[in-house]
Amino acid sequence: MIEVRELRREFKVATSKGLRRNYKTVTAVDGVTFDVQAGEAVGYVGPNGAGKSTTIKMLTGILVPSSGHIRVHGVDPSRQRRDLAKRIGVVFGQRSQLWWDLPLKDSFDLLRSIYRVSAQDYRTRLDECVELLGLQELLVTPVRQLSLGQRMRGEITAALLHAPELLVLDEPTIGLDLESKERLREFLADLNARRGTTLLLTTHDLDDIERLCPRLMVIDRGRVLADGPLDDLRAEVTPERELVIDLREPGPAPDVPGVTAVRSEANGLRHHLTFRRAETTAAQLITQVVRQVEVHDLAVVEPEIDDVIRKLYQRQLDQPVTR
């Protein structure tokens, strides 16, 4: 679906010194390579200025790469911008493709003409989105009167009217309240699972990734730091997990092989056992623990996704982690 090889993009930035104007070259995307297969859902994350938006703009044909190779749907985006536009959907969280003064429905009607969707397909797709995203009462409302969450649901509907096989979302949940975020994630997860629509999304909200994207790409300073399933990245970057046990009676922590650190609290009622996932499994550990003490409750704690990414940044790998 997407094929990117050694993608680079430089910008000339003016630096004024007195009356002289000098230009310095900034590399926003610096040799990015990846593939996305049809039906995948990929999260593209990184700090501000990491090169996420620039990559997205090159994938959608808005910007032309300085060098490198891109194919989306087998099409070179910058050369065949209009061909590609018919086949992909794009949602920018911070800019609208709806008509500000018009009722939502009128914007959809216009997009139907722009993308040349047949009346019947339009009807079916619109009805489905309206139903799933709860837009029924909003169709007659001018876009300027919609809340941000309502508008985003409109934007996503707008991007799906021509039934694209690939949906690119740039910060789709930015600024939304928790309920709107959850509703959007649910819809997108369903779209990916049921219709097989390929998703590529950039986000700052790691819950989006956790909920939607089995695969994560981390980019910083124009380079891919890591690319792989979220679970693998966790294992790779934070090799330690934690088993939390609550005892029936206060007591000392059980002495189990494979545990590298123990932290106790609540006068010995709760113990945190740290172990390395390479050396022992949670199941083995639990078997050992219940032989020694009477357990009231237990839980295996995974490192937070924020921690995973923070550690990735700290490591600043020269080589991307291979899948």
Added chain:
Amino acid sequence: MAETIYPRLIGARLKSQMSYRVSFAMDFLTQVLAQGYELIVILILFTRIDALGGFSQNEVLLMYAFAGAAFGVADLFAGQLDHLPTYIRTGSFDVLLMRPLRLLPQIMCSDIRLRRIGRITGALAVMGYALAHVDVAWSPAKVLLTVLTPIAGAVIYSAVWVVACSICFWIVEGREFANAVTYGSNAFTSYPINVYSRPLRWVMAFIVPGAFVAYYPSLALLEKQDPIGLPGWVGWTSPLVAALAAGVAALVWRFAVRHYRGTGS
């Protein structure tokens, strides 16, 4: 269906403007008055003089009306390009690039201001008056010339607009410059060009082909000699000049968009 999308885009704009009915009426009136203001300047001028550059009041009014109508139509479509800096700054320009349509028609149809028809209405009224009062030996060819002149003029103005606004891709505040060229050339073309100084005349007549908007077609219509000495058939070439200007504008625009997307310079 590709042909139907632009009328629909325009229709949508009109609909949204009609939703503010009072402000629409006010704007419309303002535009008629703005056009009328220049008319009054000409009328007052002719209370003091009998001829301007060898042209009578009604002959000058004809040029003024041709220029006004052409400018009004160009303003209706190409006037949207004044928003280009905003589009670029806010990222709306990227949204236009995401659509399976060409950029320039999208921009021209995306924000049609119906109130600008006020200007065209005013110009057409003056044109009707002037045509009824000037001395023209009418022939089918001259009728065609009269109809084609505002259209060719609109294309010429639009081309000037596109070229001038293309600078906004390099300089964000390029709009000031662009407006000086577009609105300035309207002021220029409303009068016989022989009243201007020679350097200005050459620049505005032939580099910016403003003299072909109203001046030369009017000469052909009135069968008058060109005071600066060009042959009479020049007045019939406006449609050709318009096509040429449109071609140049398309090239400049393409170059400018390439610069924005990153292959230029």
